[in-house]
């Protein structure tokens with residue numbers, strides 16, 4: 001049994017194995033429809049419980065499809081429907097109950113400590129479906145999407161992030177260390193990645209490139225990533241923060257500094273950090289990116305259940 005909590009704690013060879021498996025599986029089921037089960041039916045009869053403390057469209061639906069296509073099923077809960085969420089039951093007891101009924105647990109939470117606490121008491125695999133500090137299933141799937149579209153290993157590409165130093169960027173930074181790719185980040189000085197994150201990169205003898213001018217981050221990029229300026233857990237002055245990011249809005253002019261072949265990716269949901277011309281334009285692969293969550297999460301589930309070939 002293995003958990004999938006943070007990219008930085010998972011060996012690179014395992015992350016690579018997940019991507020390779022997802023590539024193979026996606027090809028194998030190209031003529032099947034959404035609810036048809038993969039021929040090998042590897043998670044037959046298994047149940048994934050997924051619990052959301054915050055809103056979700058993609059993660060929720062893509063995990064539902066992922067476990068279904070592997071032969072299992074899912075139960076989706078909101079924490080406020082549970083005794084836990086009402087303050088009437090401890091994490092320890094809830095974790096034991098989940099481990100009694102289910103085979104795997106996916107949690108989206110507004111508290112990183114909760115992930116650690118569940119990990120302590122669960123006897124089934126735990127998957128982090130987004131926390132304030134990371135969004136590992138999203139980013140591993142994004143690496144898959146980049147390589148699928150560009151047909152190049154990500155280590156050969158220049159990746160750029162324009163936006164806030166949030167959970168998605170933290171996972172992208174972890175991925176840049178694991179997969180050794182060049183990562184340029186464009187954001188206002190005040191919103192640069194935390195000292196802790198930067199120290200971790202240095203400790204691993206790797207480098208990220210920080211720019212406070214969006215154009216400097218974008219120059220020569222093969223891929224531009226972005227995300228909402230205001231995240232689900234953001235308790236800041238929203239109007240002020242959006243204003244501080246105004247210069248970082250992604251438009252045709254900014255993208256023109258990247259490579260001609262550059263692609264645009266965004267995990268969704270979007271705010272106004274990117275204009276429609278880019279988001280809905282020919283360089284944008286956001287819908288393919290969202291669909292690939294299903295394929296990569298299937299291989300993440302197999303990894304967690306000890307079934308990855």
Ligand code: CP
Pocket residue numbers: 055056057058059060130138267268269
């Ligand atoms: N990208 C992503 O995780 O979307 P949801 O918040 O809709 O799950």
Ligand code: NVA
Pocket residue numbers: 130135166167168227228230231232233267268269
């Ligand atoms: N950074 C965003 C990602 C949403 C999928 C958030 O945490 O709200």
